[in-house]
Amino acid sequence: MDSRQALGWDGTVATETTSTDEADGTDGTDGTGEPDETAVFERHRSILTGVAYRMLGRFADAEDVVQEAWLRWSGEGRADVREPRAYLVRITTRLAIDRLRQAQSRREDYVGPWLPEPVVTDYGPAAPDTAERAVLADSVSLAVLVVLESLSPLERAVFVLREAFGFPFAEIAAVLDRSEAAVRQLAGRARRHVEERRPRYDVDPAERRDLTERFLAAAGGGDMEALIGLLAPDVRLVGDSGGKAKAPLRIIEGADKVARFFIAVAGDAARYERRIVEINGAVALLVLSDGKPDLVLQLEIADGTVRSVHIMRNPDKLGGVVSGRPAL
Structure with a gap:
């Protein structure tokens, strides 16, 4: 089975495989020859966080789920656990499904549109190679995470485990306590749903950055004509504030309306510190007020x-975007 990329506990990329755990000495022992429970868990923390984040769309929730998985792991007898990775992924996935079901009911009362929590994926000197970047961008992009919100919790779990991490259907069936045939049906349904709704275009990073900078220059300079020229006629503006900051409470559609919105607010944004950073695998604008994140803006581009x-202004979802990593 090919290795896949997992979003690490600290935002870094870790490579995991779907093979069974091997006695390679990396688990550590407690001095008696028995595996040390902390070392075993830490070995798999990155894949657990990666699964949980893709399931929930919020890094804070993913951390909570992984912490609960740790409490269960450290508090239970593990004499009969021969494959810790599979066991821990099963615990984490089931916890994430339960939390996702709770979150979906709460989101009915959410103020305004809901977007996933942005995470920094700018690694500086530790940046993954081109192929790894492509995997990362596809599996944690805001556009894909938004599409995943429309799946049922079980469909989302199957899609994440299969498409992002390459788990065999038999392992996914064990994780979800479903038959392999049922898992294959869920996977097919989820894949069709995502393919119908996900963006069908690839954008060169340099092109994305160039267009983002031209977008910001046009908005900041009040150049309505230039700004409209950058927008698709049916462009959509989606803002997430959770009712805790100023942002559109409804989706704004159409080039003229979107351009007018940015021309109106660009003057206020000019007094804040601005950085171009990599968020969820693609270039984005980070705006800071008094050194604290105030806004993340990211464009979806085609042709x-x-x-x-996408504009994120909910302060509850911005705490993790300033991590000490250098800007692009």
Whole structure:
């Protein structure tokens, strides 16, 4: 089975495989020849966090789920656990499904549109190679995570485990306590759903950055004509504030309306510190006020035009975007 990329506990990329755990000495022991429970858990923390984040769309929730998985792991007898990775992924996935079901019911009362929590994926000197970046960008992109929100919790679990991490259907069936045939049906349904709704375009990072900078210059300079020229006629602006900051409470559609919105707010944004950073595998604008994150803006681009704009202003979802990593 090919190795896949997992978003690490600290935002880094870790490579995991779907083979069974091997006695390679990396688990550590407690001095008696028995595996040390902390070392075993830490070995698999990155894949657990990666699964939980893709399941929940919030890094804080993913951390909580992984912490609960640790409490269960450290508090239970493990004499009969021969494959810790499979066991821990099963615990984490089931905890994430339970939390996702609770979150979906709470989101009915959420103020305004809901977007996933942005995470920094700018690794500086530790940046993964081009192929690894492509895997990362596809599996944690805001656009894909938004699409995953429309899946049922079980469909989302199957999609994440199969598409992002390459788990065999038999292992996924064991994780979810379903038959392999049922898991294959869930996987097919989820894949069709995602393919129908996910963006069908690839954008060169340099092109994305160039268009983002031209977008910001046009908005900041009040150049309505230039700004409209960068926008697709059916462009959509989606803002997430959770009712805790100023942002559109409804999706704004159409080039003229979106351009007018940015022309109106650009003057206020000019007095804040601005950085171009990599968020969820793609270039984005980070705005800081007094050194604290105030806004994340990211464009979806196709055929040289902006197809949608995502704005995150909910302060509860911005704490993790300033991590000490250098800007792009």
